[in-house]
Amino acid sequence: MTRSLLSAACHAYSVAGVAYLVHLVRLRGRSSTVGALALAAGLLLHATVIVMRYQEMVVTPVSSLADGLSFTAWLLVAAFLILDRVYKLPALGAFVTPLALTVTVSALLVPSSPPGEIPALLGIPGLVAHVIVAFLGMALFALAGGAAVLYLVQERQVKGKRFGFAFSRLPSLEVLDELNRRLVVFGFAMLSVTIATGALYAKNRWGAYWSWDPKETLSLLAWAIFGALIAARFQGGWRGKRVALLTMLGLVVLVSSWVGLFAFPSGHHSGSFDAPARAVGERRG
């Protein structure tokens, strides 16, 4: 049931993606509206899936890798739709929608835990906030990365005095820069909360705030990059291209810290999704 609903959401996302691409190529106002409507429809279906999974699992909406991916994609789409309402950014939709679709499809492909089997680590209250905030931060940074890409494309055209296909389709440099600023600031706040709650939880559970597992290290690096970026913007007057490039660097580090979640066999986070009992057993627990 949830699988077919989720696949229906994927279809809605595909329709939205095609509509946004058509908008980008042919500049049709109507197709961006179609895109937003399809995306909203997908978002509703997707939300139903998440709620149903939550009820099945009794714990959090993100207690398996599949659920985590699905939840991230949902947050990404939701955040984009809000941004699009405020800033009118159909061009960003052409980037965000395929991304959300890819993540949702991977969620469909990854085997999800059977209902009722509660991953031990996530079964503990308090960690729910940590995980949800982490996903939200990820979605915000993904959007910031999208805005940074658009900025770089647009800046290249204005600076190079060569106006290609994307010139009239993209928002102005200032709008993109401002968007980047807000997304990075909010994302940074989420990341800070994630790290802080994570550390508190680790102290509670394992007796140490920090254990330098690969995920922690990379997350901290990403946090430092975004922190420096914000400081440079507000103190040093950094703007535009440099900021966009740094955002993308930070995003790459952040994403690799997430890959680390599944790739590195040791560390607190390794067991979060797939082998909770083992992870707890091996560590100090």
Add this chain to the structure above:
Amino acid sequence: MAELFCVGLSHKSAPIEVREKVAVPEEDQAGLLQKVAALPGVSEAMLLSTCNRVELFAAVAGHESAEAVAAQLREKGGDAVRPHLLQHQGEAAVVHLFRVAASLDSMVVGEPQILGQVKDAFSSSVAAGTVGGELTRACEAAFAAAKRVRTETGIGANAVSMASAAVELARKIFGDLSGRTVLVVGVGPMSEICARHLGSEGAHVRVANRTLERAQALVKELGGKAEARPFTDVAKLLTEADVVVTSTASPKPIFNVELVQPALKARKGRPLFLVDLAVPRDVDPAVHQLSNVFAYNVDDLERVVKENLAARSSEAARAEVLIAEEVARFIRSKTARDAVPILGQLRRRADSIAISEAEKTLAVLGEGLSLRQRQSVEAMAKAIVNKLLHAPTARLRTAGEAGPEEAARVAAAAAELFGLADEGPADDGGAPEAAPIPITRAEGQK
């Protein structure tokens, strides 16, 4: 059956000396229109007179009345005009009207004014009382098609003058220009146009010039929030400006890295857009290399304009496809309407039979019937007619929508079966399905 006809000349067929010969002063337009509409076989007329074209549109009954309309313009312009006049009739005239309204026939393809001019021409023809169903339908369809072209193609998307290219670039950098500050350095005709364009976008304009008086004169002309500043303040003004438009006669660049770099620091990284209209240049090319600084000179703007023109012509090709679609749709619905007169004949024939038969019956029955009974007899006669005509009416309508051949075939069959062939040509005035004719037309005929 009335069809659309168009005669006139435009920048494509005639030079300005010829165009001015046929140009109709505004106060004479209504008179000309009424004269044209009164010609035999001509039912409606509309005049489109702009600096690039003088065109007379009319609804005519056939070739002869079309010639009579064309003769009006020929008479007005004399021999010099004759070889330049272009005529379109029927579908070709519809295509022409649609293309003109969509700005595909304009000197600068995609320029936005023409649609407004066609709309004005239409409403003054309405005011003159020379517009009826044909022109109203054709113009409304043309306006809708023009709107579709504008929203669905990029035909009007890009700037095609240097000043508007500068504004477009400024918008691509800053987004909304209202509240931004524009610094105009050096007063000249081009910088004045730029200042005007930027000012109308809501930007604050400051003018600095070597002679303050000329700056003040420009500020006065710009009005609003514009202010004049002494030239010596330029370095300080640079820290506050978002867009700089410069066109001084200075032989050496004024805006070099030494001047701009410190200003950038004070600007906290806000982007700076320099529009250099001067030759020799006022902005050192090295300035463009600084981050968040964008400097464009005359050649750059010229190239933007050229590229935009090229982009417009490729969008125009897409617009032509849309127009062809819209014309085809319009022609289809016109054909459907044109098939309607046979319906009118059918209806009139049937009604007259019903009325006369009802009268006969009532005469036989005599005076003994109550009013209500008489009415029932009449109602029954009408009901029989309506029921009987329902199927053929529906069939004729669908045939009309299917295309001219099908319409003609079914109409001929109906005429033969119902014995309508001897009734003479249709006059759509009495047909219930005939297009509503605006009241203004009736007034015009008085």
